[in-house]
Amino acid sequence: MLSKLRVRDLTSSTEHLGKQTVKGWAKTHRRSKNISFIELTDGSCVKGLQLVIEPGLASYAEVAAEVTTGSSIEVTGTLIESPARGQLVEFQVEEFALVGTADAESYPLQKKGHTLEFLREVLHLRSRSNTLGAVFRIRSRASLAIHQFFQEKDFIYVHTPIITTSDCEGAGEMFRVTTLDLQNVPVANGEVDFSQDFFKDEASLTVSGQLEAEIFALSHGNCYTFGPTFRSENSNTSRHLSEFWMIEPEMAFCDLEGDMALGDEFVKYVIADVLEHCAEDLAFLQEREWVEYDLVQTLQQVVDTKCEVLEYTKAIEILEKSGKNFEFPVEWGIDLQAEHEKYLTDEYVKGPVFVINYPKEIKAFYMRMNEDNKTVAAMDMLVPRLGEIIGGSQREERHDTLKERIKAAGMPLEPYWWYLELRKYGSVPHAGFGLGFERLLMYLTGMQNIRDVIPFPRHPGYAQF
Ligand code: ATP
Ligand code: MN
Numbered sequence: 519m520l521s522k523l524r525v526r527d528l529t530s531s532t533e534h535l536g537k538q539t540v541k542g543w544a545k546t547h548r549r550s551k552n553i554s555f556i557e558l559t560d561g562s563c564v565k566g567l568q569l570v571i572e573p574g575l576a577s578y579a580e581v582a583a584e585v586t587t588g589s590s591i592e593v594t595g596t597l598i599e600s601p602a603r604g605q606l607v608e609f610q611v612e613e614f615a616l617v618g619t620a621d622a623e624s625y626p627l628q629k630k631g632h633t634l635e636f637l638r639e640v641l642h643l644r645s646r647s648n649t650l651g652a653v654f655r656i657r658s659r660a661s662l663a664i665h666q667f668f669q670e671k672d673f674i675y676v677h678t679p680i681i682t683t684s685d686c687e688g689a690g691e692m693f694r695v696t697t698l699d700l701q702n703v704p705v706a707n708g709e710v711d712f713s714q715d716f717f718k719d720e721a722s723l724t725v726s727g728q729l730e731a732e733i734f735a736l737s738h739g740n741c742y743t744f745g746p747t748f749r750s751e752n753s754n755t756s757r758h759l760s761e762f763w764m765i766e767p768e769m770a771f772c773d774l775e776g777d778m779a780l781g782d783e784f785v786k787y788v789i790a791d792v793l794e795h796c797a798e799d800l801a802f803l804q805e806r807e808w809v810e811y812d813l814v815q816t817l818q819q820v821v822d823t824k825c826e827v828l829e830y831t832k833a834i835e836i837l838e839k840s841g842k843n844f845e846f847p848v849e850w851g852i853d854l855q856a857e858h859e860k861y862l863t864d865e866y867v868k869g870p871v872f873v874i875n876y877p878k879e880i881k882a883f884y885m886r887m888n889e890d891n892k893t894v895a896a897m898d899m900l901v902p903r904l905g906e907i908i909g910g911s912q913r914e915e916r917h918d919t920l921k922e923r924i925k926a927a928g929m930p931l932e933p934y935w936w937y938l939e940l941r942k943y944g945s946v947p948h949a950g951f952g953l954g955f956e957r958l959l960m961y962l963t964g965m966q967n968i969r970d971v972i973p974f975p976r977h978p979g980y981a982q983f
Contacts, residue, residue, distance in 0.1 A: 588620030678727030768950035910951020
């Protein structure tokens with residue numbers, strides 16, 4: 519087992535001076551006649567522990583030639599205050615054991631930096647790199663902060679299904695789940711006979727847990743989901759994955775105002791928590807060559823700034839008057855493109871902003887119709903540099919209006935029977951939103967490709983490991 523004290527604990531103060539045993543991996547190994555140095559890492563922090571070894575030490579001398587970058591070792595010795603600059607402590611090795619070798623000729627991660635593209639080809643090793651190591655520690659901490667935020671507010675955590683026979687968004691971007699023999703598919707009336715399939719119906723991986731979360735909002739008041747979602751959209755972009763994690767709170771007796779208030783508080787809470795608990799990792803990421811701005815300051819700015827609210831109609835006016843030559847022309851009714859969002863956040867508001875009340879034609883059927891009969895009570899939270907981070911709405915709680923909206927969207931009513939019934943038995947105004955976890959992580963870490971903030975990315979053409 520790893521010792522209770524990790525490299526992070528040992529190196530962050532002088533509290534643990536004295537006899538210790540440490541296990542981990544050699545990052546670098548420098549040998550000279552009078553003294554040897556090994557930087558030992560164990561995944562607990564970016565910086566390693568400096569091991570200082572007297573080359574004559576028998577347990578070391580026997581194996582020294584085989585201690586290469588990536589090999590695993592166990593050492594016992596004394597943690598002392600370091601006379602060297604730039605580190606509080608160092609470790610004087612008294613007993614050395616080489617646990618596993620890593621052939622220097624073939625081990626892919628040498629001490630020089632690697633490109634992120636290269637690291638994506640070695641997913642089994644990349645979490646050992648400094649950059650990905652930091653990203654995944656932040657991912658873990660942010661996950662905790664998310665649960666903490668909702669649990670402190672007494673939201674119940676719901677596990678919504680991953681396999682489903684209903685297409686939530688009606689977007690047709692679903693992965694099919696089947697046990698049918700693809701060589702011998704049963705056919706009835708010229709079509710695949712799904713009644714012979716495992717679930718006796720067409721089943722898919724979920725694209726959102728929202729509709730099921732609404733069930734729990736109407737039984738428990740406030741709830742949230744935090745789980746994997748799947749989209750087979752063929753978007754090979756730096757912001758889309760085929761498998762990603764989504765956080766979806768849903769609140770009963772809540773309108774769009776309340777929804778925005780929660781979204782604002784939530785994003786600020788998670789960012790503030792990561793700023794507090796992952797300062798060293800953020801400082802490291804800040805130094806990466808692709809982060810051409812002040813990462814920590816940008817995050818702090820979101821925490822400190824009141825999120826403005828802009829009506830969609832007003833946002834369109836602002837864009838029209840901007841004098842900018844957008845690639846996608848602006849007129850009332852369009853869906854905002856990344857360039858439009860960027861202008862609003864980076865140049866107009868200079869901070870995070872909610873855009874609300876979008877035209878009904880560009881939003882989902884379940885969003886509540888406004889009195890103008892043209893717009894729906896939707897809200898997107900846009901943040902500087904990244905654009906949309908949250909998409910949410912007040913839900914249509916009126917049975918007949920909802921039914922009309924499903925029909926108007928050209929969708930069949932039958933699969934939504936239970937969703938409609940929720941509007942017949944104790945319906946209440948309710949609202950919620952979805953936040954893509956990996957999009958938030960890109961924001962938190964400064965990583966520019968979404969494939970670098972999830973341990974095992976899935977995208978068109980790729981689902982290895
Ligand atoms: P986009 O326009 O970026 O494709 P969307 O409108 O399809 O987003 P929603 O259906 O509103 O997104 O999903 C809610 C949130 O889930 C989004 O705000 C985004 O953060 C995230 N998200 C959506 N699709 C993906 C994806 N393919 N990969 C990663 N995150 C995603
Ligand atoms: Mn999409």
